Amino acid sequence: MKAKHQRLVLICIALVGLVAAGLIAAYALRDQASYFYTPGDIAEKGVEPGQAIRLGGMVQKGSIKKQADGVTIDFIVEDGKGTVPVRFTGITPDLFVEGSGVVAEGRMNASGQFVADNLLAKHDENYVPREMRDMTKADVKKLGGTVQQP
Amino acid sequence: MIAEIALAILWLAAALAVLQLGLGSYALTARGAEFLRAVRPIAVVQGLLVAVAFALLIVLFLRTDLSVKLVAANSHSLKPLIYKIAGAWGNHEGSMLLWVTVMGLAGGFVALLERRLNERTMVATLAGQAFVSLGFYAFMLFSSNPFERLNPAPVEGNGLNPLLQDPGLAFHPPTLYIGYVGLSIAFSFAVGALITRDVGPAFARAMRPWVMGAWIFLTLGITAGSWWAYYELGWGGWWFWDPVENASLMPWLAATALLHSVSVLATRNALKAWTVMLAVVAFSMSMVGTFLVRSGILTSVHAFAVDPERGSFILTLLAIYIGGALALFGLRASTVTEGAKFHLFSREGSLVMNNVLLVGILGIVLMGTLYPLVTEAFGTKVSVGPPYFNPVSAIFVFPMLVIMAAGPLMRWRQDNGRKLANLLAVPALVAAGTLALVVVFGGDIGVLPLLGLVFAAGLAVASVLPLWKRNLRRTPAHIWGMVIAHLGIAVALAGMASESAFNTEKLVASEIGQSHTVGPWTIELQGVRPIAGANWTALEARLVARYGDSNVQTVLNPQARMFASPPTATSEAALLTRWNGQLYAVLGEEGDDGRWQLRLWWKPFVPLIWYGGLLVGLGGVLSLVGRTARDLRRKGEPELEPASEPAAPKPAAGGQEALA
Numbered sequence: 013m014k015a016k017h018q019r020l021v022l023i024c025i026a027l028v029g030l031v032a033a034g035l036i037a038a039y040a041l042r043d044q045a046s047y048f049y050t051p052g053d054i055a056e057k058g059v060e061p062g063q064a065i066r067l068g069g070m071v072q073k074g075s076i077k078k079q080a081d082g083v084t085i086d087f088i089v090e091d092g093k094g095t096v097p098v099r100f101t102g103i104t105p106d107l108f109v110e111g112s113g114v115v116a117e118g119r120m121n122a123s124g125q126f127v128a129d130n131l132l133a134k135h136d137e138n139y140v141p142r143e144m145r146d147m148t149k150a151d152v153k154k155l156g157g158t159v160q161q162p
Numbered sequence: 163m164i165a166e167i168a169l170a171i172l173w174l175a176a177a178l179a180v181l182q183l184g185l186g187s188y189a190l191t192a193r194g195a196e197f198l199r200a201v202r203p204i205a206v207v208q209g210l211l212v213a214v215a216f217a218l219l220i221v222l223f224l225r226t227d228l229s230v231k232l233v234a235a236n237s238h239s240l241k242p243l244i245y246k247i248a249g250a251w252g253n254h255e256g257s258m259l260l261w262v263t264v265m266g267l268a269g270g271f272v273a274l275l276e277r278r279l280n281e282r283t284m285v286a287t288l289a290g291q292a293f294v295s296l297g298f299y300a301f302m303l304f305s306s307n308p309f310e311r312l313n314p315a316p317v318e319g320n321g322l323n324p325l326l327q328d329p330g331l332a333f334h335p336p337t338l339y340i341g342y343v344g345l346s347i348a349f350s351f352a353v354g355a356l357i358t359r360d361v362g363p364a365f366a367r368a369m370r371p372w373v374m375g376a377w378i379f380l381t382l383g384i385t386a387g388s389w390w391a392y393y394e395l396g397w398g399g400w401w402f403w404d405p406v407e408n409a410s411l412m413p414w415l416a417a418t419a420l421l422h423s424v425s426v427l428a429t430r431n432a433l434k435a436w437t438v439m440l441a442v443v444a445f446s447m448s449m450v451g452t453f454l455v456r457s458g459i460l461t462s463v464h465a466f467a468v469d470p471e472r473g474s475f476i477l478t479l480l481a482i483y484i485g486g487a488l489a490l491f492g493l494r495a496s497t498v499t500e501g502a503k504f505h506l507f508s509r510e511g512s513l514v515m516n517n518v519l520l521v522g523i524l525g526i527v528l529m530g531t532l533y534p535l536v537t538e539a540f541g542t543k544v545s546v547g548p549p550y551f552n553p554v555s556a557i558f559v560f561p562m563l564v565i566m567a568a569g570p571l572m573r574w575r576q577d578n579g580r581k582l583a584n585l586l587a588v589p590a591l592v593a594a595g596t597l598a599l600v601v602v603f604g605g606d607i608g609v610l611p612l613l614g615l616v617f618a619a620g621l622a623v624a625s626v627l628p629l630w631k632r633n634l635r636r637t638p639a640h641i642w643g644m645v646i647a648h649l650g651i652a653v654a655l656a657g658m659a660s661e662s663a664f665n666t667e668k669l670v671a672s673e674i675g676q677s678h679t680v681g682p683w684t685i686e687l688q689g690v691r692p693i694a695g696a697n698w699t700a701l702e703a704r705l706v707a708r709y710g711d712s713n714v715q716t717v718l719n720p721q722a723r724m725f726a727s728p729p730t731a732t733s734e735a736a737l738l739t740r741w742n743g744q745l746y747a748v749l750g751e752e753g754d755d756g757r758w759q760l761r762l763w764w765k766p767f768v769p770l771i772w773y774g775g776l777l778v779g780l781g782g783v784l785s786l787v788g789r790t791a792r793d794l795r796r797k798g799e800p801e802l803e804p805a806s807e808p809a810a811p812k813p814a815a816g817g818q819e820a821l822a
Contacts, residue, residue: 018503019435022436022514025515029521030521030522033521033523033558034525034529036526037529040550040554041529041530044549044550047543064549066545078754081671082755082759083750101669117545
């Protein structure tokens with residue numbers, strides 16, 4: 013094998029490796045990316061129960077209800093166009109409060125409740141989940157929120 | 163006064179960078195040869211000046227000079243000393259200053275210490291380094307001046323994000339930064355060698371210690387960052403595939419590939435174009451990472467600057483530097499001569515394969531990180547998390563581990579496979595034994611953790627086999643370095659796999675005096691009391707833990723902290739480490755009925771993740787120190803292998819020498 017040929021072989025190996033990585037990644041991304049929904053989206057389009065999604069909106073005032081086990085809460089997420097009941101078992105994030113923005117990771121169950129594995133709330137008073145930034149200040153105010161737009 | 167002096171010094175350093183670029187470029191022309199000697203001193207002075215400017219910024223933070231905008235926005239007079247210092251780089255402007263400081267110092271050190279490289283290539287390298295620095299100088303001086311004054315000065319500063327008020331922060335970002343930005347010098351070396359058509363072993367030997375140094379810092383920085391996320395966020399996880407974590411992982415993957423290929427080039431005179439390409443990719447990944455973090459297009463604790471203007475500035479720099487380097491590569495690739503020949507079934511071949519696999523993983527992580535940005539541009543919001551990253555990267559990681567086990571045992575140029583098969587029988591048996599043990603006793607732990615444990619066991623054995631039948635006292639330090647680094651990967655992998663396989667978790671609302679079991683532990687909540695720290699108040703639980711039947715009681719104190727400025731709550735997990743794992747306790751809120759939320763984890767062998775990371779870093783240090791010492795001993799002797807000669811310094815028997 014001449015040196016030139018060797019270089020060619022190496023380039024081919026590298027290309028095959030990279031293209032394979034790219035194809036696998038592209039294929040997996042279509043399946044594994046979890047989509048972001050607002051309550052309005054869900055009311056409008058609906059979501060397959062069991063599919064991993066992220067739900068974002070405002071925590072409705074007066075909706076947080078602690079369950080008897082002491083670690084489960086039910087609350088309602090709203091965006092002015094719809095509402096979704098959410099159940100979460102775990103320690104709520106610091107500063108998770110009614111009237112503030114929240115993004116919940118999880119899935120809808122068969123009875124129309126969103127079961128959250130994880131809540132992403134504000135880390136500090138300036139933090140807004142990226143998905144929430146499109147909500148206008150007016151929307152937020154209407155819902156009684158205090159989200160500061162960056 | 164200090165701020166004005168520092169700003170003047172910064173301008174002066176930027177002016178020197180212009181000079182370094184201009185004079186360096188002129189010196190490379192036919193008429194300018196007499197200026198070749200002037201470039202090194204300029205680079206040294208530039209490095210010194212920018213370091214002084216950075217030191218002055220730290221002084222401003224130490225004195226809490228609130229008339230400086232940056233200090234007022236990010237510091238507070240009541241902050242503990244160490245966070246006053248760390249506050250200097252815990253923000254956008256300061257971190258950009260740290261960036262140019264590291265670039266300046268890297269250039270200065272190379273100019274001062276590196277004597278093996280052809281002087282013209284050296285000058286081209288320094289000019290390249292100045293060219294890259296200038297973009298960041300311009301960025302800082304025109305759009306994010308760290309020394310801007312505030313008039314009138316406020317009475318008190320804003321404070322620092324409490325999540326970042328942690329000893330980890332004092333160590334983690336600068337470490338990562340040195341690694342990130344240290345890769346710039348590898349980039350400049352590559353550009354320099356392309357310009358002077360000097361891609362060869364001498365260039366690789368000159369570049370290798372700097373790549374190794376940057377890689378060590380990256381390794382330690384990522385390890386520290388993972389540890390920080392693990393105990394500070396209180397979520398019990400050690401890696402979240404957060405874009406910012408990915409931003410540090412991607413340069414590491416590229417640098418790891420570069421590190422290995424630069425060694426092949428240095429000792430075997432092969433993989434020339436590939437090495438240059440990887441150097442460009444590695445620093446590109448640093449810049450992509452910086453863009454992702456600094457542009458604020460991603461949500462993260464780490465993103466300080468939510469400012470589109472800054473994002474587009476970095477993106478422009480990225481396009482100029484990467485595009486320029488790739489164009490230069492395209493123009494000069496044909497002048498890079500072919501390297502020494504080797505058979506695919508050889509040490510070189512295994513390194514090529516692993517390089518490809520590493521770059522494949524890099525591609526997978528990059529695509530997963532950028533995908534949400536791309537879809538958002540088309541109006542769909544998605545997030546990509548562990549369900550994508552874990553299995554998809556595993557497709558490339560496990561083959562890589564196999565090659566990693568075999569590669570160091572193979573001969574250079576061509577291996578006949580017989581000795582290799584005998585040697586690899588041992589790790590294969592160990593892996594099979596682990597598989598049997600885990601399947602029988604481990605229960606259903608999932609495919610990836612199972613594979614992880616099996617491969618970790620096999621790799622751990624295989625990684626020490628290069629020492630087999632060697633005289634351990636005479637084994638060079640860089641061989642030890644390779645062995646320890648590869649062993650570290652196995653150790654970390656074992657930790658990661660057992661964390662996902664054997665983790666047990668309990669979430670309860672506990673009354674005072676109530677006991678709970680998690681894994682082998684019995685934990686009693688004895689009480690919760692308020693306490694106060696320097697700039698926070700907290701509720702602190704007293705938990706008493708007993709392991710198994712033992713009577714030894716250990717107290718854990720998880721806290722829920724409230725910081726006054728800015729008002730923020732954080733939860734401080736309590737950790738209890740045993741040789742076989744870690745108990746992790748988090749305190750939640752008090753319910754209306756007086757019960758306290760507690761989250762308890764028993765994580766068998768989880769500390770192995772960070773011990774492994776430290777071992778990898780230690781391996782790098784050994785290799786770097788060993789090689790540098792050897793170079794110093796050989797100083798003054800003539801070059802071992804002239805660059806023109808297709809190097810085959812020692813016949814295949816000397817194969818162990820090259821890589822670490």
